[in-house]
Amino acid sequence: MDINYVGEHLLPGKIGQFFVILSFGAALLSFISYFFATKKPDEKSWKMMGRIGFILNAISVVTIGSLLFYMIYNHMFEYYYVWSHSDTSLPTHYIISSFWEGQEGSFWLWMFWQVIISTVLLFTAKTWESPVMTFVMLCQTFLASMLIGVEVFGSRIGSSPFILLRDAMDAPIFKDPNYLSMIDGKGLNALLQNYWMVIHPPTLFLGFASMIVPFAYAAAGLWTRRFKEWTVKGLPWALFAVMILGAGIIMGSFWAYEALNFGGFWAWDPVENVSIIPWFTLIAAVHVILAYKYSGHGYFTATLLSLVSFVLVIYASYLTRSGILGETSVHSFTSLGMSGQLIIFNLVFLGIMIGLMVWRRKELPTTQKEEEIYSREFWLFIGALVLTVACVQMIATTSIPVFNALFDTKVAPPIDPIAHYNKWQGAFAVVILLLTAIAQFLKYKRTDGKKFWASTIASLIVSLALAAGAIYLTKTYTNVMYILIMFTGIFCIVSNVRILGDAIKGKWKLTGSAVSHIGFGFLVIGALVAAATNEVISVNQSGYIGVKNFGKEGDKFTDPGENLFLTEGEPVQMGEYRITYTGDSISAPNVFYHIKYEKIDEESGKVKESFTLSPFAQNNPDMGGLIGTPDTRHYITHDIYTLITAAAADSQAPLTKIKEEDKTGFEEYDEPATYQVNIGDTLRYRNGVFVIEGVNKQAKLENIPLQPTDVIVGLKIKVIAADQKEYKTEPIFLLKDGNAYDFNKDVTEQGLKFRFTNIIPDKDKLEIMVYQKPLPEKKWIVFKAIKFPYINFFWAGTIIMTIGFIMAIVRRIKEGKSKVQIED
Amino acid sequence: MKKSSIILIVIIAIAIAMILVIYTDSSTYSTFSEAKEKKTELYVVGVLNKEKDLHYDPVKDANHFSFYMYDNDGTECKVVFNGSKPQDIERSEQIVLTGKMEGDTFHATKILMKCPSKYNKDEMEVKEATSASI
Numbered sequence: 011m012d013i014n015y016v017g018e019h020l021l022p023g024k025i026g027q028f029f030v031i032l033s034f035g036a037a038l039l040s041f042i043s044y045f046f047a048t049k050k051p052d053e054k055s056w057k058m059m060g061r062i063g064f065i066l067n068a069i070s071v072v073t074i075g076s077l078l079f080y081m082i083y084n085h086m087f088e089y090y091y092v093w094s095h096s097d098t099s100l101p102t103h104y105i106i107s108s109f110w111e112g113q114e115g116s117f118w119l120w121m122f123w124q125v126i127i128s129t130v131l132l133f134t135a136k137t138w139e140s141p142v143m144t145f146v147m148l149c150q151t152f153l154a155s156m157l158i159g160v161e162v163f164g165s166r167i168g169s170s171p172f173i174l175l176r177d178a179m180d181a182p183i184f185k186d187p188n189y190l191s192m193i194d195g196k197g198l199n200a201l202l203q204n205y206w207m208v209i210h211p212p213t214l215f216l217g218f219a220s221m222i223v224p225f226a227y228a229a230a231g232l233w234t235r236r237f238k239e240w241t242v243k244g245l246p247w248a249l250f251a252v253m254i255l256g257a258g259i260i261m262g263s264f265w266a267y268e269a270l271n272f273g274g275f276w277a278w279d280p281v282e283n284v285s286i287i288p289w290f291t292l293i294a295a296v297h298v299i300l301a302y303k304y305s306g307h308g309y310f311t312a313t314l315l316s317l318v319s320f321v322l323v324i325y326a327s328y329l330t331r332s333g334i335l336g337e338t339s340v341h342s343f344t345s346l347g348m349s350g351q352l353i354i355f356n357l358v359f360l361g362i363m364i365g366l367m368v369w370r371r372k373e374l375p376t377t378q379k380e381e382e383i384y385s386r387e388f389w390l391f392i393g394a395l396v397l398t399v400a401c402v403q404m405i406a407t408t409s410i411p412v413f414n415a416l417f418d419t420k421v422a423p424p425i426d427p428i429a430h431y432n433k434w435q436g437a438f439a440v441v442i443l444l445l446t447a448i449a450q451f452l453k454y455k456r457t458d459g460k461k462f463w464a465s466t467i468a469s470l471i472v473s474l475a476l477a478a479g480a481i482y483l484t485k486t487y488t489n490v491m492y493i494l495i496m497f498t499g500i501f502c503i504v505s506n507v508r509i510l511g512d513a514i515k516g517k518w519k520l521t522g523s524a525v526s527h528i529g530f531g532f533l534v535i536g537a538l539v540a541a542a543t544n545e546v547i548s549v550n551q552s553g554y555i556g557v558k559n560f561g562k563e564g565d566k567f568t569d570p571g572e573n574l575f576l577t578e579g580e581p582v583q584m585g586e587y588r589i590t591y592t593g594d595s596i597s598a599p600n601v602f603y604h605i606k607y608e609k610i611d612e613e614s615g616k617v618k619e620s621f622t623l624s625p626f627a628q629n630n631p632d633m634g635g636l637i638g639t640p641d642t643r644h645y646i647t648h649d650i651y652t653l654i655t656a657a658a659a660d661s662q663a664p665l666t667k668i669k670e671e672d673k674t675g676f677e678e679y680d681e682p683a684t685y686q687v688n689i690g691d692t693l694r695y696r697n698g699v700f701v702i703e704g705v706n707k708q709a710k711l712e713n714i715p716l717q718p719t720d721v722i723v724g725l726k727i728k729v730i731a732a733d734q735k736e737y738k739t740e741p742i743f744l745l746k747d748g749n750a751y752d753f754n755k756d757v758t759e760q761g762l763k764f765r766f767t768n769i770i771p772d773k774d775k776l777e778i779m780v781y782q783k784p785l786p787e788k789k790w791i792v793f794k795a796i797k798f799p800y801i802n803f804f805w806a807g808t809i810i811m812t813i814g815f816i817m818a819i820v821r822r823i824k825e826g827k828s829k830v831q832i833e834d
Numbered sequence: 835m836k837k838s839s840i841i842l843i844v845i846i847a848i849a850i851a852m853i854l855v856i857y858t859d860s861s862t863y864s865t866f867s868e869a870k871e872k873k874t875e876l877y878v879v880g881v882l883n884k885e886k887d888l889h890y891d892p893v894k895d896a897n898h899f900s901f902y903m904y905d906n907d908g909t910e911c912k913v914v915f916n917g918s919k920p921q922d923i924e925r926s927e928q929i930v931l932t933g934k935m936e937g938d939t940f941h942a943t944k945i946l947m948k949c950p951s952k953y954n955k956d957e958m959e960v961k962e963a964t965s966a967s968i
Contacts, residue, residue: 307838381837391838395845399852406853410860422861422877425932430859434852573896573918655918656892792896792918 015176017190018088019081026077026172027159033070033121034154039063041147047140048234057140061132064143067150068125074157075118078171082108087195090178091115091171097195103208108198110211113331113348114171117156119212123219124150131223138243141230142223145362149222152355156348169348200628201639206265210258214285217255218323221288223247224295225320225359228313232366237309237375241299244316246822248296253815255289260533260808267651267801269639274544275804276537278431280335283408284326290401292319294394301387301394304454306377308391310367313374315394317363322401324359328352334411384459386452393445400438407431432541436491439534443498446527447473447505450520469508473501484539484800495538502531522821526814529807536803547585547650548574548795573655576605578789591791592622594657600626600639603654603791607643623652625793648799656792679763679781686775696782697760698731705776709742711753721745725766725776729757741766741778754781866911869935878931878940880905882923890919903929903940912939920945 040063047056078091082105087093095108095115109115128146135142159170175193176184183189201207224244231240262282267275276282295315298308329335332349381388407430410423424430451457451465477497486492510524576582576591583589590606602624609619625641640653685693691702702725709724716722722744729737742753743766754765761783768777863877883902890899899919904910913931923929923945932944 383837388837392841395841399845399849402849403852403856406856407860420863421857422863424856424859425861425875425877430856573892575892575896656896790893792892 013185013187015088015190016188018174019084019086020088020174022077022081022086023089023172023174026074026081027170029070029073029077030154030157030159030170030172033067033074034151034158036063036066036070037147037151037154040067041144041151044140044144044147048144048230051140060140060143060147064128064132064147067147067154068129071118071121071125074171075122078109078115078118079105085195087193088175088190089171090173090175093175093193093195095196095198097197100195100198101203103205104198104203107202107207107211110215111198111202112171114157114169116211116215117153118171119215120219121150121153121157123212123216124153124222127220127223135243138227138230138240141234142226145226145229146222149359152351152358156351165350167351201269204265204269204639206261206268210261210265213254213261214258217251217258218285218288218326220247220251220254221292221320221323224251224292224316228316229362229366232313232370235370235373237370237373241303241312242826245296245299245303246819246826248292248299248316249815249819249822252289252292252296253812253819255285255292256815257808257812259285259289260805264805268642275540275798275801278427280408281330283404283431284322284329287401287404287408288319288322288326290397290404291315291322294397295319297390298394301390301454305381305385305387306375306379307381307387309375311391311394314363314367315398317367321356321359321363322405324352324356328356329408329412334415382456384452384457384462386449386454386457389445389449389452393442393449396438396441396445400435400442403434403438404431433491436495440491440494440498443495443502443531443534446530447498447501450505450509450524450527465508466505469505470501473497473504476500476504480535485543486539489542492538492542496535499531499535499538503528503535506531519821522814522816522818524814525817526811529809529811529814531807532803532810533807536800536805536807540798540801540804544796544798546572546794547587547797548572548793573792573794576791576793581608584795589795591789594789600628601657602626603657603793605652605791605793607650623650625652625654627654627657644802646802648797649801651796651798653794653796654791655794657790679761680784682765682779682781684767684777684779686770686773686777688775693780695729695760695762695780698729700727700729700762700780702726702776702778703728706740709740711742711744714744714746716746720747723766723769725764725778727764727778729760729762731760735759739764743767743769863930865905865907866909866935866940867905867907869940873935875932875934875943878903878905878933880929880931882926882929883910884924888919888923892918900939903931913942914939915942915945920947923947 040060043056043058043060043063046053047060050056081089081092082096083102085092085096085098091112091114095111096105100108110119124146128143128150131142131146132139156168157170158168159173160167176189183192186192224247227240227244227247231237231244259282262285263275266277292315295312298312298315302308302312328349332352334349381391407423407427410421413419414421447469448466451462451469474497477493477500480500481487481493481496484496486496506524506527509520510528513519513521513524574582574584576589578591578593581588581590586609588608588610590608592604592606594601594603596602603626604622604624606620606622608617610616611618621643623641623643625639627638638654640651642652643650687693687702689702689704692699693702704726706724706726707722709722711722722742724740724742727739727741729739731737737757737759739755739757741755741764744751744753750768752765752767754763756763763781765779765781766776767779770777861876863879864872866878866880869876869878880903883904886902888899888901896918897916899915899917901913901915901923902910903913913933926947928947930946931940931942932946933940933942935941
């Protein structure tokens with residue numbers, strides 16, 4: 011049954027599929043060639059072939075990406091990937107986001123970064139090229155296999171982005187040769203249509219991808235017995251990976267804060283945890299590498315941590331992509347049936363790690379010297395171990411679903427994951443911050459105890475004073491843990507500022523480390539204060555009936571709610587703000603709800619400060635109803651965050667359908683009221699009053715020629731609305747050829763219609779009829795507002811930390827080049 | 835013995851102790867009848883009773899949403915959620931509640947829903963709603 015489909019572009023898919031296979035084959039060739047190039051360094055042709063393989067792989071990867079972009083850009087919905095992740099209404103600048111909404115695209119991104127990194131390695135690795143590229147290309151082979159999408163021995167390997175829609179799905183529509191003209195893509199998830207989503211995934215994946223390099227150097231060092239040298243080459247790369255991954259993680263956090271509706275910047279979601287775990291282990295690795303470099307202690311730990319970090323990156327990939335997290339995570343990808351492949355990928359790298367460590371266990375450089383307590387390396391080592399234990403905690407809790415699958419148990423994760431993680435990680439943060447502070451005053455190998463205590467105690471006293479002030483100012487004195495974190499955070503900053511002071515005086519080498527540690531201190535303090543003292547300011551006090559369960563355990567169920575109900579145009583006092591829902595505006599597909607905040611001076615009653623926040627929501631039934639996107643007012647010391655949680659589903663009731671010719675112009679009005687009035691009378695209507703001002707005997711009507719016998723009178727009416735706005739109108743009464751006519755007039759702004767229906771001379775009265783529109787049902791919204799104090803420290807800390815990393819990288823690259831190891 | 839070895843052993847001991855503590859912190863998936871007995875906060879897995887009304891009237895109280903749910907044993911129970919109505923709950927195929935029993939009603943602090951994906955029969959979407967209480 012062959013159908014000749016209309017309008018399909020099959021060529022790009024075929025070319026794409028060819029390059030998918032080529033990228034896999036080329037990576038495999040390159041891996042094997044580099045492997046033998048390492049084994050037999052004399053046979054130069056192996057290395058040549060390795061390079062050719064890599065170049066072919068690089069060309070394939072770039073081509074796959076270009077084709078995918080071309081297909082999405084031209085809306086070729088005959089391809090499943092394009093159909094799943096984009097639609098015709100998608101703005102061009104978000105095409106790039108739909109690239110990595112799917113798993114195939116994100117694997118491609120990973121491969122692409124590995125190509126870039128490999129290119130840099132080709133030029134810088136020199137004698138390390140063959141062994142290092144062996145591991146990088148092995149990883150590239152695995153990644154390429156994820157895109158193959160070909161069935162081998164009954165099971166499909168990978169998932170290709172070039173699969174046709176009609177092959178991926180079985181639907182009656184494909185019986186129609188012209189199906190393409192009838193479909194549009196599913197579109198990009200509304201939450202991903204955010205500019206942070208354009209930049210966050212590439213950064214994060216660059217971080218993940220660059221972690222292969224420390225792994226490769228460490229593994230190559232073990233393999234080729236160049237135990238010591240690898241640390242010199244690997245250190246700048248490790249710092250680079252830590253910097254990029256850190257920046258990527260925080261960008262994700264910023265995206266969550268700006269665009270997601272969970273009301274915070276960190277939720278300890280499994281997806282977040284698995285990206286922070288390798289970050290922690292690699293930071294630990296960086297510190298132990300330094301300790302080893304200056305003291306000779308800790309080679310085993312340094313190597314192990316560098317290796318395990320990348321294994322954990324693959325594990326993270328497995329957790330988020332295999333669907334195993336299921337009901338514990340809201341963000342993870344759904345399964346593409348590749349979990350087997352991901353498990354093999356994971357086990358191979360785990361095997362390499364264990365295998366190399368066991369194989370070379372007797373040759374690892376060790377030192378018989380006893381560590382000094384008064385030495386920096388000792389405390390760097392302790393710090394790295396504490397970081398590792400922190401990771402063990404996160405892995406243990408995050409992996410509960412994995413253990414369930416492995417041992418067929420049914421353990422549920424902690425009821426309140428945020429409290430659970432905060433409890434543990436808060437304690438670890440205190441220890442880490444403390445170590446970051448004191449280790450900076452120690453020297454490698456041997457420190458003069460007196461000097462150490464002198465500078466430590468001086469910083470300690472300054473920090474105590476500063477911390478007391480900061481704790482008072484930020485109101486974090488409610489919890490011992492908060493006080494401890496605040497104090498150690500400030501201690502960390504103060505100590506490192508001191509080091510920075512020395513650095514400026516000439517000991518420039520420590521600048522990078524001091525700056526990044528200062529950044530880290532700020533980051534933790536910012537996170538602490540924003541997370542611990544953020545308060546929901548949209549507390550619904552009016553709807554609070556606190557009788558039920560009063561004073562009993564479980565009282566939190568009767569707490570006043572956090573969602574506030576607002577009717578359009580009716581101001582509500584919320585804390586120090588008077589807020590008004592002023593209306594909405596539509597910019598398809600989003601509806602923006604405008605909420606005006608005013609701060610009122612109590613004495614004078616004047617508005618001190620006023621701003622409007624416009625959180626928006628997409629009422630998108632396809633995506634699951636109302637998707638709110640918050641709007642945030644940023645101040646230096648705090649943020650006001652507002653999110654719509656519900657809104658009047660249909661703010662305008664549909665008009666009853668009346669045929670055009672049957673329309674009288676009065677359908678929209680309530681039953682009229684008839685009044686007999688005199689000049690000067692004032693009457694009420696729903697939204698104010700109107701005054702009969704006088705009679706106009708010179709009234710004119712267009713189009714109607716008047717005879718002298720005709721009587722035409724206009725009635726001047728002034729409408730004064732409740733808001734003191736005035737409107738004038740003049741309905742007209744006409745006696746023509748003995749017949750009475752009247753010409754009504756509207757005051758549309760007030761929903762009024764006046765008719766001047768009669769003149770009653772014997773009573774000396776004028777008769778009018780007043781029509782009023784029924785009051786429209788007021789628009790309403792339900793919203794939530796949260797105040798995040800000092801969150802800017804969190805973002806600023808990240809930036810400072812990144813700058814510190816850059817300084818450290820520059821220093822270590824220079825050192826690596828000159829190969830001069832200067833003692834500190 | 836070197837100092838680092840001693841410290842390593844101590845750290846490993848701490849790590850093991852920590853994992854044990856984590857598992858006491860963990861919970862189980864249970865049913866309404868168990869929730870009635872235990873009176874602690876736990877997870878209940880079940881399906882929405884689509885026959886009965888879902889009650890949410892934001893004009894009266896924007897933080898009160900109630901519905902009926904069957905747990906895995908088929909027991910029906912009224913559920914009260916202190917927050918706004920999660921979008922799409924009508925379409926959900928499975929619900930995971932976090933909360934505790936209070937008399938005959940279950941007070942949920944978190945609702946996790948699995949909804950069928952509109953486009954793909956094999957795909958499920960997971961959604962989450964968290965209540966007001968901190």
